[in-house]
Amino acid sequence: GAVVSQHPSRVICKSGTSVKIECRSLDFQATTMFWYRQFPKKSLMLMATSNEGSKATYEQGVEKDKFLINHASLTLSTLTVTSAHPEDSSFYICSGRWGAPYGYTFGSGTRLTVV
Amino acid sequence: TQLLEQSPQFLSIQEGENLTVYCNSSSVFSSLQWYRQEPGEGPVLLVTVVTGGEVKKLKRLTFQFGDARKDSSLHITAAQPGDTGLYLCAGGADNQGGKLIFGQGTELSVKP
Helix, strand or coil, X not given: CCCEEEECCEEEECCCCCEEEXXXXXXXXXXXXXXXXXXXXXXXXXXXXXXXXXXXXXXXXXXXXXXXXXXXXXXXXXXXXXXXXXXXXXXXXXXXXXXXXXXXXXXXXXXEEEC | CCCCEEEXXXXXXXXXXXEEEEEECCXXXXXXXXXXXXXXXXXXXXXXXXXXXXXXXXXXXXXXXXXXXXXXXXXXXXXXXXXXXXXXEEEECHHHCCCXXXXXXXXXXEEC
């Protein structure tokens, strides 16, 4: 149980375009979803916390207007990278909280390459 | 800001050797989780420890949570090539709104 489905797994886009990444909780209601960015062979860096029905909370240094997060339902959270540039290329991972206080499950990640 | 210092960050060993990965903090965590991640995949939970002094075993993996709940270790006995991957510790604290604080990760390579 407690599965998060993340799509797409890989995406290549042109510089200046926007890309949307979706995370769906398949068998639980994710009132909270976390979005991370990961560089090669590095740890996960928390970008933002999204709560269903309210605005996302962004970590210090993360541009809200560039990384738009929407959590309109209990089973879907999306991250849109707007006006993407090559430096936005990275591995993005979502995590749903299925049970307090210790229940977290991660999506399989999205490899974004901006050319 | 709570931090988790994970060490070593890189480890390359031969099959059959033992190893230990450490996560240390000056802060108290209500729980400590260990994950393993393969390239191009999301992290997969190995274990959650919540009680100070707790020891959990998962086959050849032994996890320990410090008495003061500020540190944790992962010990692998007789490592195998299949253990290769990125190991991550992550701490949860009651005052963090559900956020997990991740260590820097340990890239483990086990050579046959």
